[in-house]
Amino acid sequence: xxxxxxxxxxxxxxxxxxxxxxxxxxxxxxxxxxxxxxxxxxxxxxxxxxxxxxxxxxxxxxxxxxxxxxxxxxxxxxxxxxxxxxxxxxxxxxxxxxxxxxxxxxxxxxxxxxxxxxxxxxxxxxxxxxxxxxxxxxxxxxxxxxxxxxxxxxxxxxxxxxxxxxxxxx
Numbered sequence: 001x002x003x004x005x006x007x008x009x010x011x012x013x014x015x016x017x018x019x020x021x022x023x024x025x026x027x028x029x030x031x032x033x034x035x036x037x038x039x040x041x042x043x044x045x046x047x048x049x050x051x052x053x054x055x056x057x058x059x060x061x062x063x064x065x066x067x068x069x070x071x072x073x074x075x076x077x078x079x080x081x082x083x084x085x086x087x088x089x090x091x092x093x094x095x096x097x098x099x100x101x102x103x104x105x106x107x108x109x110x111x112x113x114x115x116x117x118x119x120x121x122x123x124x125x126x127x128x129x130x131x132x133x134x135x136x137x138x139x140x141x142x143x144x145x146x147x148x149x150x151x152x153x154x155x156x157x158x159x160x161x162x163x164x165x166x167x168x169x170x
Contacts, residue, residue, distance in 0.1 A: 004062075004152070006166035013163045020093070020164040025157045028091025030059050032120075039088035041066065043077035051077055057086060060116050063149060064097070070130050070144035078103065078148065086150065096156040101148040105129040113147055 011019035041055045051073055057066045064086070068074040078084065078101050086097045104110060110126045117124040117133070124133040124145070131145040156165040 004168055006155075007169050008167045010165045011163070012165065013161070015161065017161050020157050020159055020162045022166060024091075025093060025095070025155060025166075028093055028095070029064070030062070031091060037088065037090070039086060039090070041068070041074055042085040042087065043074055044081050044083070045073075045077055046080040055086070056122075057150070058117065058120065060113070064099075064152065065113060065147065065149055066101075067124075067131060067145035067147050070146055075146050078146075084150075093157040093159050095158075097150075097152055098154040098156075099150050099152040101150055104147040104149055110147060 006022055009019060009022070011017075013019070039055055039057050040052050042050060042052045045051055053072075053074055055066050055068065055074070057064055059065075066086070068078070082100045082102065084099065084101050086099075087095060089095075104113070107126065107129075110129070110131065114124040114126050114131055117131070121137070122133055124131040126132075127144065131147055132142045133145065134140060134142055151170070152168050154165060154167050157163070
C-alpha cells in the first residue's frame with residue numbers, strides 16, 4: 001500500500017491551504033504503532049448494520065496487515081463482505097483508509113508474518129490456517145486469530161488546516 005503511488009489526489013480543504021503531502025501520510029503509516037495508539041476497523045454485518053471495533057495494524061514492506069479473533073464479529077463480517085475501513089489518529093493526521101481485507105490462509109505467508117510479528121513483540125505462531133497468540137503482553141491465554149492483508153483503495157487525511165484524499169488502483 002504505502003509503496004504504491006496514488007492515481008489521484010483531492011485537496012478538499014476549503015480555506016485554500018495546500019494539500020497534505022502523501023509522503024508525510026506514508027511516513028505516519030509506516031511508523032511503529034504500539035498499543036497506545038487506538039485504531040478502529042469498520043465492517044458491515046450481513047444484514048447491512050455497521051460494526052466498529054479496535055484493532056492493531058502492522059505495516060511490513062509497505063503493506064498493511066491485521067488480525068482479528070478467529071470467531072469474532074469482525075471475522076464473520078469480513079467473511080461475508082471484505083470491504084472495510086481502518087481509521088484512527090496516526091501521526092499528525094486523522095486517517096480513514098478504505099479498502100478490502102484479504103483473509104490469509106497460505107501457510108508460507110502465515111509463517112512469514114508470524115515471524116515478523118514476533119520480531120515486533122507479538123508472540124504469534126501458526127496453528128493450521130490461523131495464528132495463535134495472546135491478545136497483548138498482559139494476557140497469558142492464547143487466542144486464535146485470522147490474518148488479513150489490507151488492500152488500500154482510498155486514504156483520507158485530515159490535519160491541522162488541511163484535508164486531502166488519495167485513491168489507488170486495484
